Amino acid sequence: MAGRLIYLIGPSGSGKDSLLDAARPRLVERGCRMVRRVITRSAEAVGEAAQGVSPEQFALMEAEGAFALSWQANGLSYGIPREIDDWLAAGDDVLVNGSRAHLAQARERYPTSLVLLLTVDQAVLRQRLIARGRESLADIEERLARNARFTAELIAGNGAGLFVLDNSGPLAHTVERLLCCLDHGRTVCA
Ligand SMILES: Nc1ncnc2c1ncn2[C@@H]1O[C@H](COP(=O)(O)OP(=O)(O)O)[C@@H](O)[C@H]1O
Numbered sequence: 001m002a003g004r005l006i007y008l009i010g011p012s013g014s015g016k017d018s019l020l021d022a023a024r025p026r027l028v029e030r031g032c033r034m035v036r037r038v039i040t041r042s043a044e045a046v047g048e049a050a051q052g053v054s055p056e057q058f059a060l061m062e063a064e065g066a067f068a069l070s071w072q073a074n075g076l077s078y079g080i081p082r083e084i085d086d087w088l089a090a091g092d093d094v095l096v097n098g099s100r101a102h103l104a105q106a107r108e109r110y111p112t113s114l115v116l117l118l119t120v121d122q123a124v125l126r127q128r129l130i131a132r133g134r135e136s137l138a139d140i141e142e143r144l145a146r147n148a149r150f151t152a153e154l155i156a157g158n159g160a161g162l163f164v165l166d167n168s169g170p171l172a173h174t175v176e177r178l179l180c181c182l183d184h185g186r187t188v189c190a
């Protein structure tokens with residue numbers, strides 16, 4: 001039986017990478033796989049969670065069919081390696097750090113996917129982005145504006161198909177809710 005694609009989305013700074021890192025050992029325990037994204041960011045800026053490539057390398061990889069999903073946002077290109085399709089075919093669940101703007105395409109390709117929307121209060125989000133110190137203040141404001149547009153639209157348009165995980169509180173709490181959702185489904189953990 002094919003595995004489930006678990007498509008984690010949420011604004012930049014909502015804590016997607018932190019959540020994946022914190023939950024990693026317990027996800028692995030459950031046989032859930034995670035994949036390193038390919039991003040057109042410098043190697044120093046992407047850290048362990050992704051592979052940094054140049055725009056030229058990215059275009060080449062895309063043309064060669066290296067990605068199961070790919071999108072552009074925030075002036076960057078992002079790719080999810082196509083090896084996830086082998087894992088899904090082998091019956092493994094796969095959790096990916098996705099894009100809200102690319103949700104429709106992801107659902108079209110993976111109709112049984114479970115979509116998790118990570119949310120955080122906008123004021124908390126601004127503070128976290130500033131504290132993370134990765135983008136300029138102007139870039140941070142652009143990300144916040146992009147976020148404000150998206151969250152309301154997503155919840156209005158996809159309410160029934162989304163599991164909302166609030167990460168305004170402690171990360172450990174969000175990890176427990178994520179695992180509860182994966183183990184028992186939306187209704188029990190809501
Ligand atoms: N629950 C939380 N409480 C406090 N800080 C958090 C929490 N979740 C994430 N952070 C911090 O917020 C910042 C953004 O998190 P990050 O995982 O990089 O977000 P994303 O991957 O969604 O862009 C990081 O500095 C991270 O340490």
Ligand SMILES: O=P(O)(O)OC[C@H]1O[C@H](OP(=O)(O)OP(=O)(O)O)[C@H](O)[C@@H]1O
Nearest residue numbers: 010012013017073078097098099100101
């Ligand atoms: O369509 P959106 O939902 O706005 O998402 C666009 C991109 O922004 C986020 O990545 P970002 O560059 O912020 O990296 P990070 O969130 O992993 O830090 C997200 O993971 C997407 O790749």
